[in-house]
Amino acid sequence: MEILHEKKLKELEEMANTIRQDIIKMLEQAGSGHSAGPLGMADIFAAFYFYILNHNPKEPNWQGRDRLILSNGHICPVRYAAMARAGYFPVKELKTLRKLGSQLQGHPHRRHLPGVETTSGPLGSGLSQSIGMALAAKLDGRKYRVYCLMSDGEQDCGNTWEAVMFAGKNRLSNITAVIDRNNIQIDGFTEDIMPLEPLRDKYESFGWHVLEVDGHNIEAFIDAINEAKAVFEKPTVIIAHTIPGKGVSFMEFDYLWHGKPPAKEEAKKALNELRTLGGKIKSEHE
Amino acid sequence: MIKLSEKIFKDDIGQEPTRNGYGYGLVAAGEENSNVVVLCADLTESTRSHWFAEKFPERFIEMGIGEQSMAAVAAGLGISGKIPFISSYATFSPGRNWEQIRTTIAYNDSNVKIAGHHSGISVGPDGATHQAIEDIATMRAMPNMTVIVPCDAVEAEKATIAAAKIWGPVYLRFTREKTPVFTDKETPFVPGKAEIFYQSKSLPEVLIIGAGPVLHNALLAARDLEEDGIGVIVLNNHTIKPIDERKIIELAKKTNAVVTVEEHNIIGGLGGAVAEVLANHYPIPMEFVGMQDTFGESGEPEELIKKYGMDAKSIKEAVRKVVKRKK
Numbered sequence: 001m002e003i004l005h006e007k008k009l010k011e012l013e014e015m016a017n018t019i020r021q022d023i024i025k026m027l028e029q030a031g032s033g034h035s036a037g038p039l040g041m042a043d044i045f046a047a048f049y050f051y052i053l054n055h056n057p058k059e060p061n062w063q064g065r066d067r068l069i070l071s072n073g074h075i076c077p078v079r080y081a082a083m084a085r086a087g088y089f090p091v092k093e094l095k096t097l098r099k100l101g102s103q104l105q106g107h108p109h110r111r112h113l114p115g116v117e118t119t120s121g122p123l124g125s126g127l128s129q130s131i132g133m134a135l136a137a138k139l140d141g142r143k144y145r146v147y148c149l150m151s152d153g154e155q156d157c158g159n160t161w162e163a164v165m166f167a168g169k170n171r172l173s174n175i176t177a178v179i180d181r182n183n184i185q186i187d188g189f190t191e192d193i194m195p196l197e198p199l200r201d202k203y204e205s206f207g208w209h210v211l212e213v214d215g216h217n218i219e220a221f222i223d224a225i226n227e228a229k230a231v232f233e234k235p236t237v238i239i240a241h242t243i244p245g246k247g248v249s250f251m252e253f254d255y256l257w258h259g260k261p262p263a264k265e266e267a268k269k270a271l272n273e274l275r276t277l278g279g280k281i282k283s284e285h286e
Numbered sequence: 287m288i289k290l291s292e293k294i295f296k297d298d299i300g301q302e303p304t305r306n307g308y309g310y311g312l313v314a315a316g317e318e319n320s321n322v323v324v325l326c327a328d329l330t331e332s333t334r335s336h337w338f339a340e341k342f343p344e345r346f347i348e349m350g351i352g353e354q355s356m357a358a359v360a361a362g363l364g365i366s367g368k369i370p371f372i373s374s375y376a377t378f379s380p381g382r383n384w385e386q387i388r389t390t391i392a393y394n395d396s397n398v399k400i401a402g403h404h405s406g407i408s409v410g411p412d413g414a415t416h417q418a419i420e421d422i423a424t425m426r427a428m429p430n431m432t433v434i435v436p437c438d439a440v441e442a443e444k445a446t447i448a449a450a451k452i453w454g455p456v457y458l459r460f461t462r463e464k465t466p467v468f469t470d471k472e473t474p475f476v477p478g479k480a481e482i483f484y485q486s487k488s489l490p491e492v493l494i495i496g497a498g499p500v501l502h503n504a505l506l507a508a509r510d511l512e513e514d515g516i517g518v519i520v521l522n523n524h525t526i527k528p529i530d531e532r533k534i535i536e537l538a539k540k541t542n543a544v545v546t547v548e549e550h551n552i553i554g555g556l557g558g559a560v561a562e563v564l565a566n567h568y569p570i571p572m573e574f575v576g577m578q579d580t581f582g583e584s585g586e587p588e589e590l591i592k593k594y595g596m597d598a599k600s601i602k603e604a605v606r607k608v609v610k611r612k613k
């Protein structure tokens with residue numbers, strides 16, 4: 001990993017903004033899909049694909065690569081945009097999202113797009129699959145790390161907790177889970193639908209090392225990832241507090257944007273807000 | 287002939303998704319019987335459970351994203367005298383929670399109704415993870431389970447109301463997209479009783495048996511085939527289990543060839559059920575229209591129905607093929 005200097009941080013922040021613009025364009029083109037989750041995770045995806053991951057976009061099946069598992073498959077537009085920007089496939093292909101014949105399925109499929117580690121969409125089974133990959137790494141004596149991104153809605157699923165228990169029991173320190181703690185799911189706010197708090201205590205009592213960060217602070221997130229690497233006796237979960245719809249004022253915090261795309265005018269407005277963001281909010285790293 | 291919509295072959299036929307029928311049916315069943323309760327796993331609006339939730343908030347139960355728990359909680363409610371309807375997408379319920387349904391609902395004979403939404407590939411852009419093409423098979427293979435696949439929103443409402451009155455586990459299958467409403471309030475609907483929806487004037491050469499919204503494609507095909515000189519009967523076989531054996535055998539004897547049409551894998555669904563009846567009682571040539579044992583993909587519903595061979599054109603081809611196989 002290269003040193004995280006000011007210039008690099010600035011680059012990552014700009015990449016996150018580019019990814020957000022890609023997301024808006026893709027969703028508008030597709031005419032269906034999810035807006036809130038992908039926008040909320042753009043900073044973290046920029047951090048993964050442009051700093052954290054040990055990977056090679058030209059050789060997506062390279063054995064030694066770190067594994068990035070997206071358990072909550074519905075936010076795949078953010079992954080697709082980050083992958084395209086990282087060089088896995090041409091950026092212009094982003095506009096085929098959800099269309100017949102596209103590599104970019106509505107929910108990601110590993111046979112359609114090289115670099116997608118596993119298929120997801122149905123919630124709650126990503127962590128178990130990550131455990132499988134982490135166990136394989138141990139059996140084969142490989143050093144790659146397994147990162148599992150989950151949503152907070154997924155914490156409702158029984159399968160999630162079967163996996164949490166297992167990873168705790170087996171002290172799988174090569175797994176780092178990241179929870180997109182954006183407080184929304186489909187029917188409303190998580191704490192109304194199925195309260196998760198105290199989430200930190202739940203993971204700790206299952207034998208995990210728990211970190212909490214602002215999911216829009218790329219520097220803090222990278223620090224947390226580095227801390228997780230240094231924990232040898234436990235799996236780590238990073239609870240990333242994010243704002244659903246981040247960057248687009250009329251989408252932020254609103255669970256109604258979970259599963260719909262921007263219409264033409266909305267997309268225009270959203271892109272305008274994102275493009276002028278640099279002027280409004282001065283980056284700390286300018 | 288029974289009464290169907292007058293616009294059955296018109297371009298301006300009314301369009302509504304079958305899931306709406308579920309929503310209307312829940313409210314009606316809830317008004318009729320205070321034991322009706324509805325459970326949902328974080329998909330209240332898209333399964334159209336929200337109308338019931340608004341009207342009877344005390345009888346609506348939000349489970350969060352926990353389909354396995356939802357099935358087993360419903361089993362407990364059913365054993366305690368309630369009539370629970372559990373609502374989610376078919377890939378998750380009865381997909382993810384199949385064993386809970388098997389043991390706690392079916393084997394227990396608990397009075398639970400399972401509503402599997404967004405079935406088939408017409409779910410469209412969401413892609414294969416959300417396109418249930420195995421649910422009829424997995425539910426049909428379960429003892430004690432009744433399986434109903436409504437063909438339009440009106441029939442879906444009737445099926446939902448009827449399910450509340452049937453004692454025991456029932457699986458109801460719904461779809462997401464707007465599809466033609468070709469039945470009518472007066473069209474008869476009796477669970478377990480298949481109905482003839484089309485009968486050619488000329489001698490019928492093939493019996494088309496369908497269920498679900500693709501039945502409308504079978505009717506379009508039937509009309510064209512008759513114009514081309516091939517007479518057919520179209521049977522709406524909404525209840526896949528218990529299947530209307532008597533009717534199927536009676537009509538099969540008239541045509542000596544059968545084509546089944548469903549938005550489901552050709553293994554284990556309606557086609558499988560009909561094949562079992564015919565193999566037992568009256569073996570004749572059969573063609574299966576449906577998913578040819580492959581997963582779907584993202585795309586627009588209409589494109590997918592065409593690509594995977596469930597449109598009127600594909601049904602006509604299947605009919606011509608089965609005619610050639612007749613000796």
Ligand SMILES: Cc1ncc(C[n+]2csc(CCOP(=O)(O)OP(=O)(O)O)c2C)c(N)n1
Nearest residue numbers: 037121122123151152153184185186258328
């Ligand atoms: C097992 C399962 N049940 C139901 C669904 C339908 N579904 C899709 S997203 C979602 C909830 C979303 O909550 P979260 O993942 O926190 O979403 P976000 O914050 O991105 O809006 C549900 C219930 C699913 N994908 N998988």
Ligand SMILES: [Mg+2]
Nearest residue numbers: 152153182184
């Ligand atoms: Mg969420």
